[in-house]
Amino acid sequence: MGFEFNNETFRNDFTFKNSERAIRRFPFPFDRDDYMYSVNMEPHVPGRPGSVFEHAFDVDEHYLAEMRDRDLVLKEDPLRCQSLPHMELAGWDLLELIMESKARDYPHWFALHKTGNRWTWINRPMEIEQTFTFLDPSTLPYGPMEYITRQTQGDFTLQDQRDDNLWIEAGMVTTQADWSLDFDIGMGFHEWHAPVPLAHEKGVFDRALKFLLKLQHGAPVRRFNWTHTVDPLLDTSPENYPKWGPTRTEMTMENLGQRMHLRVELQTLWRLPRSNAIAFPIRCYLIKYDELVTVPKWARRMHRVVRDIHPELAAYKGFLRNRDLMTAWLAQYDDGAPTSPGWWPED
Numbered sequence: 626m627g628f629e630f631n632n633e634t635f636r637n638d639f640t641f642k643n644s645e646r647a648i649r650r651f652p653f654p655f656d657r658d659d660y661m662y663s664v665n666m667e668p669h670v671p672g673r674p675g676s677v678f679e680h681a682f683d684v685d686e687h688y689l690a691e692m693r694d695r696d697l698v699l700k701e702d703p704l705r706c707q708s709l710p711h712m713e714l715a716g717w718d719l720l721e722l723i724m725e726s727k728a729r730d731y732p733h734w735f736a737l738h739k740t741g742n743r744w745t746w747i748n749r750p751m752e753i754e755q756t757f758t759f760l761d762p763s764t765l766p767y768g769p770m771e772y773i774t775r776q777t778q779g780d781f782t783l784q785d786q787r788d789d790n791l792w793i794e795a796g797m798v799t800t801q802a803d804w805s806l807d808f809d810i811g812m813g814f815h816e817w818h819a820p821v822p823l824a825h826e827k828g829v830f831d832r833a834l835k836f837l838l839k840l841q842h843g844a845p846v847r848r849f850n851w852t853h854t855v856d857p858l859l860d861t862s863p864e865n866y867p868k869w870g871p872t873r874t875e876m877t878m879e880n881l882g883q884r885m886h887l888r889v890e891l892q893t894l895w896r897l898p899r900s901n902a903i904a905f906p907i908r909c910y911l912i913k914y915d916e917l918v919t920v921p922k923w924a925r926r927m928h929r930v931v932r933d934i935h936p937e938l939a940a941y942k943g944f945l946r947n948r949d950l951m952t953a954w955l956a957q958y959d960d961g962a963p964t965s966p967g968w969w970p971e972d
Protein backbone atom coordinates (compact mmCIF):
# COMPACT_ATOMS: atom_id res chain seq x y z
CA MET A 626 0.00 0.00 0.00
CA GLY A 627 3.05 2.22 0.11
CA PHE A 628 2.85 3.21 3.78
CA GLU A 629 3.53 1.94 7.27
CA PHE A 630 1.34 2.24 10.35
CA ASN A 631 2.38 5.16 12.55
CA ASN A 632 3.47 4.69 16.12
CA GLU A 633 1.74 7.74 17.60
CA THR A 634 -0.53 8.97 20.38
CA PHE A 635 -3.81 10.88 20.57
CA ARG A 636 -3.34 11.91 24.22
CA ASN A 637 -0.67 13.10 26.68
CA ASP A 638 2.34 13.86 24.42
CA PHE A 639 0.15 13.97 21.25
CA THR A 640 2.66 12.64 18.75
CA PHE A 641 -0.05 12.20 16.06
CA LYS A 642 0.83 13.65 12.70
CA ASN A 643 -0.04 13.13 9.04
CA SER A 644 2.52 12.03 6.47
CA GLU A 645 2.72 13.92 3.18
CA ARG A 646 0.58 11.15 1.66
CA ALA A 647 -2.06 11.46 4.38
CA ILE A 648 -2.23 15.24 3.90
CA ARG A 649 -2.78 14.88 0.14
CA ARG A 650 -5.62 12.38 0.66
CA PHE A 651 -7.22 14.25 3.57
CA PRO A 652 -10.99 14.51 3.06
CA PHE A 653 -11.23 18.30 2.98
CA PRO A 654 -14.98 18.86 3.38
CA PHE A 655 -15.58 22.21 1.66
CA ASP A 656 -16.40 22.22 -2.04
CA ARG A 657 -16.85 26.00 -2.04
CA ASP A 658 -15.74 29.03 0.00
CA ASP A 659 -18.67 29.05 2.44
CA TYR A 660 -20.61 26.59 4.56
CA MET A 661 -24.14 26.03 5.79
CA TYR A 662 -25.99 22.87 6.86
CA SER A 663 -27.75 20.96 4.09
CA VAL A 664 -28.86 17.40 3.33
CA ASN A 665 -25.42 16.70 1.88
CA MET A 666 -25.70 13.01 1.01
CA GLU A 667 -24.32 11.23 -2.06
CA PRO A 668 -23.95 7.54 -3.02
CA HIS A 669 -21.05 5.88 -1.20
CA VAL A 670 -19.45 4.47 -4.34
CA PRO A 671 -15.73 3.73 -4.81
CA GLY A 672 -13.80 6.94 -5.50
CA ARG A 673 -10.39 7.90 -6.87
CA PRO A 674 -7.63 5.35 -6.24
CA GLY A 675 -5.62 6.35 -3.18
CA SER A 676 -8.39 8.61 -1.86
CA VAL A 677 -10.35 7.93 1.34
CA PHE A 678 -13.29 7.04 -0.92
CA GLU A 679 -11.48 4.24 -2.72
CA HIS A 680 -12.78 1.55 -0.36
CA ALA A 681 -15.91 1.01 1.70
CA PHE A 682 -13.93 1.26 4.98
CA ASP A 683 -10.71 3.24 4.64
CA VAL A 684 -7.68 1.83 6.47
CA ASP A 685 -4.86 4.36 6.77
CA GLU A 686 -1.54 4.95 8.52
CA HIS A 687 -3.29 5.76 11.82
CA TYR A 688 -5.03 2.37 12.06
CA LEU A 689 -3.08 0.66 14.83
CA ALA A 690 -2.65 3.82 16.93
CA GLU A 691 -6.39 4.51 16.76
CA MET A 692 -7.18 0.96 17.85
CA ARG A 693 -4.82 1.31 20.82
CA ASP A 694 -6.51 4.58 21.77
CA ARG A 695 -9.96 2.94 21.58
CA ASP A 696 -8.81 0.19 23.90
CA LEU A 697 -7.61 2.78 26.45
CA VAL A 698 -10.94 4.65 26.31
CA LEU A 699 -12.90 1.42 26.84
CA LYS A 700 -10.73 0.42 29.79
CA GLU A 701 -11.53 3.75 31.47
CA ASP A 702 -15.21 3.80 30.48
CA PRO A 703 -16.88 0.58 29.24
CA LEU A 704 -20.15 2.46 28.61
CA ARG A 705 -18.68 3.87 25.40
CA CYS A 706 -19.76 0.59 23.86
CA GLN A 707 -23.39 -0.41 24.37
CA SER A 708 -25.88 -2.58 22.54
CA LEU A 709 -29.48 -3.08 23.62
CA PRO A 710 -30.36 -6.80 23.51
CA HIS A 711 -32.52 -6.62 20.35
CA MET A 712 -29.60 -5.11 18.38
CA GLU A 713 -27.42 -8.19 18.40
CA LEU A 714 -28.51 -9.28 14.92
CA ALA A 715 -27.60 -5.83 13.59
CA GLY A 716 -24.18 -6.34 15.22
CA TRP A 717 -23.72 -9.55 13.20
CA ASP A 718 -24.81 -7.72 10.05
CA LEU A 719 -22.17 -5.07 10.73
CA LEU A 720 -19.49 -7.66 11.45
CA GLU A 721 -20.23 -9.40 8.16
CA LEU A 722 -20.23 -6.11 6.21
CA ILE A 723 -16.87 -5.02 7.59
CA MET A 724 -15.15 -8.40 7.36
CA GLU A 725 -16.27 -8.96 3.77
CA SER A 726 -15.34 -5.40 2.74
CA LYS A 727 -11.88 -5.45 4.30
CA ALA A 728 -11.04 -8.94 3.03
CA ARG A 729 -12.07 -7.84 -0.49
CA ASP A 730 -10.39 -4.41 -0.44
CA TYR A 731 -7.20 -5.17 1.54
CA PRO A 732 -6.42 -8.86 0.87
CA HIS A 733 -2.80 -8.46 2.02
CA TRP A 734 -3.98 -7.45 5.51
CA PHE A 735 -7.33 -9.16 6.02
CA ALA A 736 -8.85 -12.53 5.09
CA LEU A 737 -12.18 -14.23 5.72
CA HIS A 738 -12.64 -17.96 5.13
CA LYS A 739 -16.09 -19.49 5.39
CA THR A 740 -17.12 -23.12 5.71
CA GLY A 741 -20.87 -22.89 6.20
CA ASN A 742 -21.37 -20.87 9.41
CA ARG A 743 -17.83 -21.62 10.59
CA TRP A 744 -15.78 -18.52 9.73
CA THR A 745 -12.10 -17.72 10.19
CA TRP A 746 -11.12 -14.07 10.30
CA ILE A 747 -7.52 -12.97 9.88
CA ASN A 748 -6.39 -9.44 10.73
CA ARG A 749 -2.66 -9.38 10.06
CA PRO A 750 -1.85 -5.80 11.24
CA MET A 751 -3.43 -6.55 14.64
CA GLU A 752 -2.11 -10.15 14.68
CA ILE A 753 -5.56 -11.68 15.14
CA GLU A 754 -6.78 -15.02 13.84
CA GLN A 755 -10.22 -16.00 15.08
CA THR A 756 -12.41 -18.95 14.14
CA PHE A 757 -16.05 -18.56 15.19
CA THR A 758 -19.60 -19.55 14.34
CA PHE A 759 -21.52 -16.80 12.59
CA LEU A 760 -24.59 -15.78 14.69
CA ASP A 761 -23.29 -17.60 17.80
CA PRO A 762 -21.95 -14.95 20.24
CA SER A 763 -20.49 -17.57 22.59
CA THR A 764 -17.77 -18.18 19.97
CA LEU A 765 -16.38 -14.60 20.07
CA PRO A 766 -14.56 -12.81 22.93
CA TYR A 767 -16.98 -9.83 22.68
CA GLY A 768 -20.41 -9.24 21.18
CA PRO A 769 -20.26 -9.05 17.35
CA MET A 770 -20.44 -5.23 17.12
CA GLU A 771 -17.80 -4.72 19.80
CA TYR A 772 -15.58 -7.43 18.32
CA ILE A 773 -15.39 -5.90 14.86
CA THR A 774 -15.36 -2.24 15.89
CA ARG A 775 -12.36 -2.86 18.14
CA GLN A 776 -10.64 -3.59 14.83
CA THR A 777 -12.08 -0.81 12.66
CA GLN A 778 -11.32 2.91 12.65
CA GLY A 779 -14.16 5.32 13.38
CA ASP A 780 -17.18 5.34 15.66
CA PHE A 781 -20.24 3.27 14.89
CA THR A 782 -23.90 3.48 15.79
CA LEU A 783 -26.69 1.08 14.90
CA GLN A 784 -30.23 2.38 14.42
CA ASP A 785 -33.33 0.22 14.63
CA GLN A 786 -36.17 1.30 12.33
CA ARG A 787 -39.77 1.28 13.58
CA ASP A 788 -42.77 3.69 13.76
CA ASP A 789 -41.33 5.69 10.82
CA ASN A 790 -38.34 6.67 12.90
CA LEU A 791 -34.76 5.61 13.59
CA TRP A 792 -33.68 4.74 17.14
CA ILE A 793 -30.05 4.81 18.20
CA GLU A 794 -29.84 1.56 20.15
CA ALA A 795 -26.25 0.34 19.87
CA GLY A 796 -22.87 1.90 19.31
CA MET A 797 -19.11 2.01 19.77
CA VAL A 798 -18.33 5.66 20.39
CA THR A 799 -14.82 6.62 21.50
CA THR A 800 -13.79 9.29 18.97
CA GLN A 801 -16.79 11.59 19.11
CA ALA A 802 -17.12 15.34 18.70
CA ASP A 803 -18.75 16.20 22.02
CA TRP A 804 -21.76 13.90 22.19
CA SER A 805 -22.47 10.90 24.35
CA LEU A 806 -23.78 7.46 23.41
CA ASP A 807 -24.71 6.83 27.02
CA PHE A 808 -26.89 9.97 26.96
CA ASP A 809 -28.38 9.43 23.48
CA ILE A 810 -29.05 5.70 23.53
CA GLY A 811 -32.75 4.97 22.97
CA MET A 812 -33.46 8.37 21.38
CA GLY A 813 -35.17 8.97 18.01
CA PHE A 814 -33.69 10.89 15.03
CA HIS A 815 -35.03 14.35 15.94
CA GLU A 816 -34.34 13.91 19.64
CA TRP A 817 -30.64 13.12 19.31
CA HIS A 818 -30.27 15.96 16.80
CA ALA A 819 -32.07 18.43 19.11
CA PRO A 820 -28.91 20.42 20.09
CA VAL A 821 -28.02 21.26 16.45
CA PRO A 822 -28.84 24.93 15.63
CA LEU A 823 -30.59 26.22 12.47
CA ALA A 824 -30.88 22.83 10.72
CA HIS A 825 -34.29 21.91 12.18
CA GLU A 826 -35.84 25.18 10.96
CA LYS A 827 -34.39 24.60 7.49
CA GLY A 828 -36.13 21.20 7.34
CA VAL A 829 -32.76 19.43 7.05
CA PHE A 830 -33.62 16.72 9.57
CA ASP A 831 -37.16 16.09 8.26
CA ARG A 832 -35.79 15.52 4.77
CA ALA A 833 -32.80 13.47 5.94
CA LEU A 834 -35.01 11.13 8.00
CA LYS A 835 -37.46 10.66 5.13
CA PHE A 836 -34.56 9.72 2.88
CA LEU A 837 -32.99 7.33 5.38
CA LEU A 838 -36.22 5.43 6.08
CA LYS A 839 -36.11 4.36 2.42
CA LEU A 840 -32.40 3.55 2.31
CA GLN A 841 -31.85 0.32 0.36
CA HIS A 842 -29.50 -2.56 1.12
CA GLY A 843 -26.53 -2.41 -1.26
CA ALA A 844 -26.86 1.34 -1.90
CA PRO A 845 -24.96 3.06 0.95
CA VAL A 846 -24.66 6.85 1.08
CA ARG A 847 -22.10 9.21 2.62
CA ARG A 848 -21.84 12.73 3.94
CA PHE A 849 -19.32 14.94 5.70
CA ASN A 850 -19.46 16.63 9.04
CA TRP A 851 -16.68 18.77 10.51
CA THR A 852 -15.58 20.74 13.54
CA HIS A 853 -12.37 21.89 15.21
CA THR A 854 -10.38 20.28 18.03
CA VAL A 855 -7.49 21.70 20.02
CA ASP A 856 -4.72 19.04 19.99
CA PRO A 857 -5.21 15.73 18.17
CA LEU A 858 -7.50 14.30 20.80
CA LEU A 859 -9.79 11.63 19.38
CA ASP A 860 -11.88 11.29 22.50
CA THR A 861 -13.55 14.70 22.80
CA SER A 862 -16.50 13.33 24.74
CA PRO A 863 -18.76 15.23 27.17
CA GLU A 864 -17.66 12.65 29.77
CA ASN A 865 -14.09 13.99 29.43
CA TYR A 866 -14.93 17.67 28.97
CA PRO A 867 -12.82 18.81 31.97
CA LYS A 868 -9.76 17.38 30.19
CA TRP A 869 -10.20 19.14 26.84
CA GLY A 870 -12.69 22.01 27.28
CA PRO A 871 -10.20 24.39 28.96
CA THR A 872 -7.57 23.93 26.20
CA ARG A 873 -9.64 26.28 24.04
CA THR A 874 -8.43 29.14 26.23
CA GLU A 875 -4.77 28.39 25.46
CA MET A 876 -4.69 29.33 21.77
CA THR A 877 -2.21 31.98 20.55
CA MET A 878 -0.96 33.13 17.13
CA GLU A 879 2.24 31.18 17.90
CA ASN A 880 0.77 27.79 18.84
CA LEU A 881 -2.34 27.72 16.68
CA GLY A 882 -0.70 26.10 13.63
CA GLN A 883 0.42 23.14 15.70
CA ARG A 884 -2.51 22.79 18.11
CA MET A 885 -5.64 23.71 16.13
CA HIS A 886 -6.99 20.76 14.14
CA LEU A 887 -9.70 20.56 11.54
CA ARG A 888 -11.71 17.48 12.44
CA VAL A 889 -13.61 15.88 9.58
CA GLU A 890 -16.07 13.04 9.87
CA LEU A 891 -16.71 10.91 6.82
CA GLN A 892 -20.08 9.42 7.70
CA THR A 893 -21.63 6.54 5.80
CA LEU A 894 -25.07 4.99 6.10
CA TRP A 895 -25.78 1.34 5.33
CA ARG A 896 -29.03 -0.63 5.34
CA LEU A 897 -28.29 -3.97 6.98
CA PRO A 898 -29.76 -7.12 5.40
CA ARG A 899 -31.09 -9.31 8.25
CA SER A 900 -31.98 -6.78 10.93
CA ASN A 901 -33.18 -3.96 8.61
CA ALA A 902 -31.25 -1.64 10.94
CA ILE A 903 -29.08 1.22 9.64
CA ALA A 904 -25.37 1.25 10.41
CA PHE A 905 -23.76 4.67 10.78
CA PRO A 906 -19.95 4.57 10.72
CA ILE A 907 -18.45 7.95 11.65
CA ARG A 908 -14.84 8.03 10.52
CA CYS A 909 -12.81 10.87 12.06
CA TYR A 910 -9.83 12.44 10.26
CA LEU A 911 -7.66 15.06 11.95
CA ILE A 912 -5.29 17.58 10.35
CA LYS A 913 -3.38 20.33 12.11
CA TYR A 914 -3.55 23.81 10.62
CA ASP A 915 0.19 23.74 9.81
CA GLU A 916 -0.44 20.64 7.67
CA LEU A 917 -3.63 21.96 6.10
CA VAL A 918 -2.07 25.17 4.79
CA THR A 919 0.52 23.21 2.80
CA VAL A 920 -2.32 22.86 0.25
CA PRO A 921 -2.83 26.45 -1.01
CA LYS A 922 -6.43 25.97 -2.13
CA TRP A 923 -7.45 24.54 1.25
CA ALA A 924 -5.66 27.37 3.10
CA ARG A 925 -7.53 30.05 1.16
CA ARG A 926 -10.86 28.30 1.50
CA MET A 927 -10.48 27.46 5.19
CA HIS A 928 -9.83 31.13 5.89
CA ARG A 929 -13.01 32.19 4.09
CA VAL A 930 -15.19 29.50 5.69
CA VAL A 931 -14.03 30.30 9.24
CA ARG A 932 -14.26 34.06 8.67
CA ASP A 933 -17.81 33.96 7.27
CA ILE A 934 -19.46 31.11 9.17
CA HIS A 935 -22.74 31.80 10.98
CA PRO A 936 -21.90 32.54 14.64
CA GLU A 937 -24.44 29.97 15.86
CA LEU A 938 -22.58 27.25 13.95
CA ALA A 939 -19.23 28.43 15.30
CA ALA A 940 -20.68 28.40 18.82
CA TYR A 941 -22.21 24.93 18.45
CA LYS A 942 -18.97 23.59 17.00
CA GLY A 943 -17.09 25.09 19.93
CA PHE A 944 -14.73 27.55 18.22
CA LEU A 945 -16.54 30.86 18.54
CA ARG A 946 -14.13 32.17 21.19
CA ASN A 947 -11.15 31.43 18.90
CA ARG A 948 -12.78 32.39 15.63
CA ASP A 949 -11.10 35.80 15.28
CA LEU A 950 -7.69 34.38 16.13
CA MET A 951 -8.14 31.51 13.66
CA THR A 952 -9.26 33.98 10.97
CA ALA A 953 -6.19 36.17 11.57
CA TRP A 954 -3.86 33.15 11.47
CA LEU A 955 -5.41 31.75 8.28
CA ALA A 956 -5.46 35.18 6.60
CA GLN A 957 -1.65 34.89 6.27
CA TYR A 958 -2.27 32.13 3.71
CA ASP A 959 -5.10 33.75 1.73
CA ASP A 960 -3.97 36.03 -1.11
CA GLY A 961 -7.56 36.54 -2.28
CA ALA A 962 -7.17 34.42 -5.43
CA PRO A 963 -10.25 32.52 -6.62
CA THR A 964 -10.53 28.83 -5.69
CA SER A 965 -11.70 26.09 -8.05
CA PRO A 966 -14.98 24.28 -7.32
CA GLY A 967 -14.79 20.93 -5.51
CA TRP A 968 -12.55 19.83 -2.65
CA TRP A 969 -9.58 18.24 -4.45
CA PRO A 970 -6.26 20.09 -4.25
CA GLU A 971 -5.54 22.20 -7.36
CA ASP A 972 -1.95 21.08 -7.92
Ligand code: HEM
Binds near residue numbers: 804809817
Ligand atom coordinates in the same frame (compact mmCIF):
# COMPACT_ATOMS: atom_id res chain seq x y z
C1 HEM B 1 -28.78 7.72 11.54
C2 HEM B 1 -27.65 8.29 11.52
C3 HEM B 1 -27.22 9.50 12.30
C4 HEM B 1 -26.81 9.57 13.58
C5 HEM B 1 -26.71 8.42 14.59
C6 HEM B 1 -26.48 10.95 13.85
C7 HEM B 1 -26.02 11.41 15.07
C8 HEM B 1 -25.69 12.72 15.34
C9 HEM B 1 -25.25 13.20 16.62
C10 HEM B 1 -25.12 12.34 17.88
C11 HEM B 1 -24.98 14.52 16.50
C12 HEM B 1 -24.49 15.45 17.62
C13 HEM B 1 -25.67 16.11 18.30
C14 HEM B 1 -25.28 16.78 19.61
O1 HEM B 1 -24.80 17.92 19.59
O2 HEM B 1 -25.47 16.15 20.67
C15 HEM B 1 -25.25 14.88 15.13
C16 HEM B 1 -25.06 16.13 14.59
C17 HEM B 1 -25.45 16.48 13.31
N1 HEM B 1 -26.05 15.65 12.38
FE1 HEM B 1 -26.42 13.70 12.55
N2 HEM B 1 -26.69 11.69 12.74
C18 HEM B 1 -27.16 10.85 11.75
C19 HEM B 1 -27.48 11.19 10.47
C20 HEM B 1 -27.48 12.46 9.98
C21 HEM B 1 -27.85 12.80 8.64
C22 HEM B 1 -28.32 11.84 7.57
C23 HEM B 1 -27.70 14.15 8.52
C24 HEM B 1 -28.00 14.92 7.26
C25 HEM B 1 -28.47 16.07 7.19
C26 HEM B 1 -27.20 14.64 9.80
C27 HEM B 1 -26.88 15.96 10.10
C28 HEM B 1 -26.28 16.39 11.26
C29 HEM B 1 -25.78 17.75 11.44
C30 HEM B 1 -25.84 18.88 10.42
C31 HEM B 1 -25.24 17.79 12.72
C32 HEM B 1 -24.52 18.98 13.37
C33 HEM B 1 -23.03 18.74 13.22
C34 HEM B 1 -22.08 19.88 13.47
O3 HEM B 1 -22.32 21.02 13.07
O4 HEM B 1 -21.00 19.62 14.03
N3 HEM B 1 -27.08 13.59 10.66
N4 HEM B 1 -25.69 13.76 14.45
